Amino acid sequence: MILISTIDIVRTSLGGTGKLLPVAILIICAFAAFWLFPYDLGFLTQMLIMMVFVVSFDLILGYAGVATLGHAAMYGCGAYAAGLFAIHASPDPLLGLAVGAVIGALIAFFSGLLLMRAHGLSLLMLSIAITMVLQEIASKARDVTGGADGLSGISMTPILGVFEFDFIGKTAFWYAFSVLFIILVVLRVLVASPFGLALRGIKDSPSRMRAIGTPVYWRKVTAYVIGGTIAGIAGALSAQITSLVSVEAFNFALSADVMVMLILGGAGRLYGALIGTLVFMTVRHVAASIDPFNWLFVIGFMLLAVVFFLPDGLISLPRRVAGMIGARK
Amino acid sequence: MTSGLRIRNLSKNFGGLQVARNITLDIPTGARAALIGPNGAGKTTFANLIIGALQPSSGSIHLDGKDISQLAEAARVRAGIAKTFQITNLFKDLSVRDNIRLPILEREHRTFRFLERHDGDAAIEAEVEELLADFRLLPLANRLVRSLAYGQQRLVELALTLSLKPRILILDEPAAGVPSSDSHLIVDAIKRLPTDLSVLIIEHDMKLVFEVASRIIVLVNGAVLVEGTPEEISRDLRVRELYLGAGHG
Numbered sequence A: 001m002i003l004i005s006t007i008d009i010v011r012t013s014l015g016g017t018g019k020l021l022p023v024a025i026l027i028i029c030a031f032a033a034f035w036l037f038p039y040d041l042g043f044l045t046q047m048l049i050m051m052v053f054v055v056s057f058d059l060i061l062g063y064a065g066v067a068t069l070g071h072a073a074m075y076g077c078g079a080y081a082a083g084l085f086a087i088h089a090s091p092d093p094l095l096g097l098a099v100g101a102v103i104g105a106l107i108a109f110f111s112g113l114l115l116m117r118a119h120g121l122s123l124l125m126l127s128i129a130i131t132m133v134l135q136e137i138a139s140k141a142r143d144v145t146g147g148a149d150g151l152s153g154i155s156m157t158p159i160l161g162v163f164e165f166d167f168i169g170k171t172a173f174w175y176a177f178s179v180l181f182i183i184l185v186v187l188r189v190l191v192a193s194p195f196g197l198a199l200r201g202i203k204d205s206p207s208r209m210r211a212i213g214t215p216v217y218w219r220k221v222t223a224y225v226i227g228g229t230i231a232g233i234a235g236a237l238s239a240q241i242t243s244l245v246s247v248e249a250f251n252f253a254l255s256a257d258v259m260v261m262l263i264l265g266g267a268g269r270l271y272g273a274l275i276g277t278l279v280f281m282t283v284r285h286v287a288a289s290i291d292p293f294n295w296l297f298v299i300g301f302m303l304l305a306v307v308f309f310l311p312d313g314l315i316s317l318p319r320r321v322a323g324m325i326g327a328r329k
Numbered sequence B: 001m002t003s004g005l006r007i008r009n010l011s012k013n014f015g016g017l018q019v020a021r022n023i024t025l026d027i028p029t030g031a032r033a034a035l036i037g038p039n040g041a042g043k044t045t046f047a048n049l050i051i052g053a054l055q056p057s058s059g060s061i062h063l064d065g066k067d068i069s070q071l072a073e074a075a076r077v078r079a080g081i082a083k084t085f086q087i088t089n090l091f092k093d094l095s096v097r098d099n100i101r102l103p104i105l106e107r108e109h110r111t112f113r114f115l116e117r118h119d120g121d122a123a124i125e126a127e128v129e130e131l132l133a134d135f136r137l138l139p140l141a142n143r144l145v146r147s148l149a150y151g152q153q154r155l156v157e158l159a160l161t162l163s164l165k166p167r168i169l170i171l172d173e174p175a176a177g178v179p180s181s182d183s184h185l186i187v188d189a190i191k192r193l194p195t196d197l198s199v200l201i202i203e204h205d206m207k208l209v210f211e212v213a214s215r216i217i218v219l220v221n222g223a224v225l226v227e228g229t230p231e232e233i234s235r236d237l238r239v240r241e242l243y244l245g246a247g248h249g
């Protein structure tokens, strides 16, 4: 009963079969990647986790228009929470994800109460500061977190008691993909809802939103909590799959990369986050193996090109090209 | 006892600049009032004080006997006050239709719903289409607002604000920037408004003011110079000299 109504909600929210195309493409890509790169499953899984993380940031930056540089705060806390939970409470993966989600939500809520009052530069600085404080706590609380050595000794029981984590990483791959898939469906429903429309309104004009009676601050806090929940899940996934959490989970570079990946792919359209992550991580993977010191040039150049020529991100490229071909005729 | 807006001794300073001086004014239910005055008189500031976009330095505002001076802007809007912006303030990356739909969803307390589609409610959709038709916006409904001419955006601005179904409506120069061929749409819309709605219209166009207003308030240097019926105002020597004298003599 509940299942049927859930399917109903999802179906009406996705709006017809035409919009199922990206979902189908996603599944096909996953299978293709799985068969084509059997020796890179570890890397592909990292990519899937990062996609969960970047798509969570899309809700905040792409939809609500809130630019922060501290999204790693929720990721890191989710990772530590899931790691500690696995070691001390239960090695069940799904319970661990839930714990990561709750902690991500709590961190986002309490930091969001402060952050969502700030704007522009002060918001960027505050979000960086909060993440740094959390990182400092994680590295000082050595007894709990393992400090700079990281939290190790995480081992998981089979997912749903059936799918055991294997050495090659097949289970991890499909586990991460399933989580990404479910989160994408949830976010698709969310952005098509009245709440999603209100977020886009806030991005466009907070002052007009207030003038139509929206408590803008609380809507932003809500979006931040939802984004933080998903970031916490991404962190938890990472902890469970790599069996390790390090203080680097709070790195500034991670928050910055997430923003770059999102802008690269195209903010405010969910799938842009996936494409940006795919391109960014592939370039880093390939270019870094060719030239470990200068691969950032490639990313920097691509980012420049996107900002100047494709402000809506790589995801808008097909339509742009089609438009140009159409115009030439 | 008093229904409508009751404003007492409202003042506002920007640093040393006093832009509202002890304004005391009643806008009873159903009023059709116009606020006129030279550029920089403080008309927009006054509108912002009423809706709560600005906090007054002193003074009080009551709506239907309730003190709303401490309420945030969004709460005042939900209490029934709405205003148009002098400089169009719209959701430029949303379609015209979404620009009308969003305030209606907000008015109906739906923007905290996560699982339904934003265009899924038949009654709301019908209302959106009706408003679009009223302002001849149907052909533009799917266009992004940013792609519209400014005059068209002004119409969206008014339609959006009316979609909130306010009890107190403040219009800050609604016709400014609207081509004269379309300005009757604005006048018609104002004349169509329910009679129990109070309207305060800020306007430089005297023809429009005399067409819709039954009371006129003249604001100069942040203070009310004189208040009266259109006849009284047009006869007032100070007003003729100060305001009407220039171009409307």
Ligand SMILES: Nc1ncnc2c1ncn2[C@@H]1O[C@H](COP(=O)(O)OP(=O)(O)OP(=O)(O)O)[C@@H](O)[C@H]1O
Residues within 6 Å of the ligand: B014, B017, B019, B037, B038, B039, B040, B041, B042, B043, B044, B045, B046, B086
């Ligand atoms: N945020 C602000 N900070 C400082 N001064 C301001 C601010 N907003 C308005 N002012 C000043 O307050 C005065 C009144 O401005 P306001 O916009 O209310 O005038 P107005 O009567 O609406 O004029 P107009 O007819 O040109 O729209 C002006 O001198 C303006 O420069």
Ligand SMILES: [Mg+2]
Residues within 6 Å of the ligand: B043, B044, B045, B086, B172
């Ligand atoms: Mg003004």
